[in-house]
Structures are given as structure tokens and as C-alpha cells.
Amino acid sequence: MKTKLLMAMLLTATFSYAQQQPENLYQKNLGVLENGTLEQKDSLANALFSDVKNLKAEEDYRMTINILRTLGHEDKMEAVTKTATKKFPKGSLTRDTYITEVFYEAEGSAAKEKAYKELVKKWPVKNFPEQELTYDYVLANLAGTFAKEEKPTQAIQYLEQMHERFWRGNGYLPVGQTLLAAGDTVSAAPLLKVAMDDAYYYISLPEEQKDNKAKFAAMGYASSMSAYVGILVNRGEYAEALDLIEKAMAVAPEQADGLSNVYYKSLMGTNRKLEAYNVLSKLYAKGQFNVENDLKRLYAELNGSMQGYERFNAGLKQELVKSIQEHIKEMAIYKEAPAFDLLNLKGEKVSLASLKGKVVVLDFWATWCQPCIRSFPGMQAAQAMYENDENVQFLFINTWERDKEYKKNVVSFIEKNNYPFEVLYDDQKDAQTGEVLAGKFGVRGIPAKFVIDADGNIRYFLTGSSPNVDYIKMEMKELIEAAKKPYQAATKS
Structure with a gap:
């Protein structure tokens, strides 16, 4: 820092x-x-x-x-x-x-x-x-x-x-x-x-x-x-x-x-309940499910009972899924992912080639990058959602660290926050260009996330972050499930 x-x-x-x-x-x-x-x-x-x-x-x-x-x-x-x-x-x-x-x-x-x-x-x-x-x-x-x-x-x-x-x-x-x-x-x-x-x-x-x-x-x-x-x-x-x-x-x-x-x-x-209800509905429809108790209370007060709430709730979630599906279309690309062979926190080599057959999620981050860190609880929840799916692998690529003691800092950060992430150090420069992996992937700012399909092709690229855990979970699910489909089928869906 x-x-x-x-x-x-x-x-x-x-x-x-x-x-x-x-x-x-x-x-x-x-x-x-x-x-x-x-x-x-x-x-x-x-x-x-x-x-x-x-x-x-x-x-x-x-x-x-x-x-x-x-x-x-x-x-x-x-x-x-x-x-x-x-x-x-x-x-x-x-x-x-x-x-x-x-x-x-x-x-x-x-x-x-x-x-x-x-x-x-x-x-x-x-x-x-x-x-x-x-x-x-x-x-x-x-x-x-x-x-x-x-x-x-x-x-x-x-x-x-x-x-x-x-x-x-x-x-x-x-x-x-x-x-x-x-x-x-x-x-x-x-x-x-x-x-x-x-x-x-x-x-x-x-x-x-x-x-x-x-x-x-x-x-x-x-x-x-x-x-x-x-x-x-x-x-x-x-x-x-x-x-x-x-x-x-x-x-x-x-x-x-x-x-x-x-x-x-x-x-x-201030007792402006109907307006509060409308704001709450929009929040919930954007994936902020932590407001549900207040939403339920206002729903009951304004409608006189909870009748129809489950249908209403399902509609909001369906609206969110559709919104995410439209949003991720803007992130869609299709090109071969650059090969890599990087060391993890244990000093073990991890290569993209060894993960062929799996959907791979790459998250480029740094310890000084607050937007990166803000998204980690959501990424942790998304990873947990796929912990029993052997065909999905999350990799957190630590890049652009400027402190000489970056390896010690990264280990300390991961251990302090108890993140169950597979972290790789992006510190191997290409012999021809001098670029690290972030450069090969065309990263210009972090956080940057890539979703790679089972054949080694980049299918989605997204930047920025959100502190909203539920939204990140749903977004990553849509991205990963889309990447599981054959390319042609995914572009038509």
C-alpha cells in the first residue's frame, strides 16, 4: 500500500x-x-x-x-x-x-x-x-x-x-x-x-x-x-x-x-410507506436480499396480509436473473486464453493446460486494490456454490503488487481473512514482451475477471466490483453456466 x-x-x-x-x-x-x-x-x-x-x-x-x-x-x-x-x-x-x-x-x-x-x-x-x-x-x-x-x-x-x-x-x-x-x-x-x-x-x-x-x-x-x-x-x-x-x-x-x-x-x-416499498422492491430486484425482512413487513402492511408474497418474491428474482442475463451479453467474447504456469501460495505450479475440461474463473486482484477486496465475500460465496462441482475451478491471480514483501503480504491477507482461495502469483514475465499474465490477458485495471470454458477459450471478461454478495453469486452462476454450454448455443441463448 x-x-x-x-x-x-x-x-x-x-x-x-x-x-x-x-x-x-x-x-x-x-x-x-x-x-x-x-x-x-x-x-x-x-x-x-x-x-x-x-x-x-x-x-x-x-x-x-x-x-x-x-x-x-x-x-x-x-x-x-x-x-x-x-x-x-x-x-x-x-x-x-x-x-x-x-x-x-x-x-x-x-x-x-x-x-x-x-x-x-x-x-x-x-x-x-x-x-x-x-x-x-x-x-x-x-x-x-x-x-x-x-x-x-x-x-x-x-x-x-x-x-x-x-x-x-x-x-x-x-x-x-x-x-x-x-x-x-x-x-x-x-x-x-x-x-x-x-x-x-x-x-x-x-x-x-x-x-x-x-x-x-x-x-x-x-x-x-x-x-x-x-x-x-x-x-x-x-x-x-x-x-x-x-x-x-x-x-x-x-x-x-x-x-x-x-x-x-x-x-x-417518515411514514411514506408506499415510496419505501417501491425503493425496497428495486433493491431486492437488484440482489440485495438482506432487505427482505423490511420488504415483507411493508408488503403485509400495504396489502393487509402476506397472501401472494411468494409469487411476488419469485417475480423479483426472475426479473433479476433476466437483467443479469442481458448484462452478461455485454461481457461476452470468444478467444483463446493465454497459457500460464504460475506458482500458488504453497510454491506449487498451476497451469491452465492442467485445468482443461473445466470452466475456469480468473480473478485478477492486488492487496492494495479496495474494489478487488470488496468483491471477495461475494466471490467466496460464488466459489462455495461450486465447491462440489469438479468441473469448475476458481483462481485468484495476485498481480501488480509493488511491495518487495508482496508474497508475505498476500499470505498474511488471505490467512487473516480466512479466504479459501487458490491464489497464484502473477510475477512471471514473458521472455519476449516482459509482460506478466495480466498484460497477456489485456488487463488495464483491476479487479478484472475472466471466465474460460472447458476448451481453454475466454468466454466472458468483466471489470469492476460490487460489495453485494447475493448479486455476485447470481452473476457468477449465470456466467459459469453459460460458459459450460457450447459456444454456438451460448451465443444464441
Whole structure:
């Protein structure tokens, strides 16, 4: 995770420079970086490394380091970093190295706080204009550590020092959620409200003013709104909750799904039962079966009895199945799956060839990828559904890890969460292209899932995730059962 944050800081720090240099080194070599052979990439890495002695500005070093990282030459990247930090002891590269190797390695709030104070003493924020976001990452991490130790006063103290409003919610929201989970609604509520209000500000801007920062900030609206309104609902403040939700849905109707759970509860609390029933029906029809008790209660109240409920329930589920069947048609492809031979957590080789005759589900993921992890309970439930089917195999392909200790981290993550997954390490580079398996499959973002039929052909490719366990189960069932059918039959169905 810390390496991912460092990458973000490196990119943030180079933002203004990149805008000033339209034909920078990265863009100049983009063809090799994206489509070059392994020989071409190695040649570029060697050329860049040889040219280091001629570099003058710190940003030139940073660009070279970023390209070497992209090329997978970590040894050269580390060597250039050492040279740069010696040459620019008070520069941003040395600062970022300190953040990675000292601050993020510190354990506990006391050690992190000490490291943070040393950071701002040696590398004051004022010395790095337009790089405030780098410090905001650190402040959010420090506040999060205090929150986990149930020290809200210190957590809030550091959150209030954040600089970038568009990113502020990424510190306030998780800290608020952590405090909320610990039962501290008094401390959590104001933080969640700040995150919600910030997101509302950006989401309600005129379209011509919505730059990438505004769009990023707006993405957190449903999460912060749901958490804050959830507090109001639990307090019985339904009218205020409802007012906030309907205000949100007016400016951002696309957020409706994310607000549905608190919306129906607020409607019920204000005695708008028919509207609550309609929202609940839609939720249930999208696979959120955990709302069934409330749905039953409203059904009985509005209809005077439970007569006809089972037929109604079956209709909603049938509607969901049809919706999923239509949806997966958009994911359908047909091409031979790239062969692979990767090691699992036990060090055993697992190949695609050895699984011929089975439907294989591949799930590309990383420990730092929150959307990947959000989908795991649903994927676990889907795998359990097929645990007695010898003709179906789930494989969880761990890819794009950037920490040197990734294998230890992966094992720790799987064991901590007790996931019964067959995990394979995607760390074998192709001799010709230098790509790992994710690259061979054309993965551009994770999570990415592939369903491969018994003959070794990719039949479905889907990206993104859902935290909805029941929906994932039903979706995976439709995908797997479709992949079991001969290709022609599947395309006609």
C-alpha cells in the first residue's frame, strides 16, 4: 500500500512539470513503454541509466525513476534514487523516500507522529508549492492510525491540517467510518458531514467547472452521504435524513443506488410507506436480499396480509436473473486464453493446460486494490456454490503488487481473512514482451475477471466490483453456466 501511495505522490509532484514539458521523456518513449518488446524495453532502461550522469534537474531524475519503474528495472531505479537523494538532500525525491522508508514503516501513532514532525521540519510544506497533496496523504494516514487506536482528538487535529479540499474527503471519510465502527458517533458525525459537504460542493458545480479534481471529489458522495445519513437514521432523525438524501438525488441521480438503503429507511421513518416499498422492491430486484425482512413487513402492511408474497418474491428474482442475463451479453467474447504456469501460495505450479475440461474463473486482484477486496465475500460465496462441482475451478491471480514483501503480504491477507482461495502469483514475465499474465490477458485495471470454458477459450471478461454478495453469486452462476454450454448455443441463448 505504501508503495502505491508513493507512486501517487511521485505523479502528483510531477504534474506541473509534465504540463510545462509536453514532449517529456515519458511521452517520447511511450511507444516502447506500451508496446515495445522485452529487448527494446531493456535497451531503453540501459540507455536511461547510462544518461543519469548528464541529468541536471531533480525532475529529470524523477522522470527517469518513474520510467525505470514502469519498465520493471527496480535495481536501476533504486540506484538512480540513491544518486538523486544524495544530490538533492532537501528535494522532493529525498522527502518521498523518507515518507516511504520512515513514515510508512513506523508502527503505531506515537512513532508515526514523531516521523511526521521530522518530515515537516526537514521538508516544510511551504518549500514545495503545488505539492500539498503529498502531505495530505501522510496526514490522512496519521489520522487514520490515531482513529484505529480510538484517539479521535488527535485524529481530528491532523485531519484539520489537510490542504487540498478536493482530496480532503479521502482522509475524513475513512477516519469517520473507523470511529463510527468503534461506536463513537459523536466524533464520527462531524467528519462524515465534512466529507459529504465537500463532495456535494464539487458534484453540484456547473459542468464546465468540473475538472478531474472535481470529478474525483464527487465520487465519494454516496459513501459519505450514506454513512452520515445512517447516523441520522439511527438517531431517528428521519426528516433531516430524507431532506439530505432527496437533495443529493436532485443534483446526482446516478448516486441513487448508493443511497437506496438509507433512503428507504428514511421513507419508512417518515411514514411514506408506499415510496419505501417501491425503493425496497428495486433493491431486492437488484440482489440485495438482506432487505427482505423490511420488504415483507411493508408488503403485509400495504396489502393487509402476506397472501401472494411468494409469487411476488419469485417475480423479483426472475426479473433479476433476466437483467443479469442481458448484462452478461455485454461481457461476452470468444478467444483463446493465454497459457500460464504460475506458482500458488504453497510454491506449487498451476497451469491452465492442467485445468482443461473445466470452466475456469480468473480473478485478477492486488492487496492494495479496495474494489478487488470488496468483491471477495461475494466471490467466496460464488466459489462455495461450486465447491462440489469438479468441473469448475476458481483462481485468484495476485498481480501488480509493488511491495518487495508482496508474497508475505498476500499470505498474511488471505490467512487473516480466512479466504479459501487458490491464489497464484502473477510475477512471471514473458521472455519476449516482459509482460506478466495480466498484460497477456489485456488487463488495464483491476479487479478484472475472466471466465474460460472447458476448451481453454475466454468466454466472458468483466471489470469492476460490487460489495453485494447475493448479486455476485447470481452473476457468477449465470456466467459459469453459460460458459459450460457450447459456444454456438451460448451465443444464441
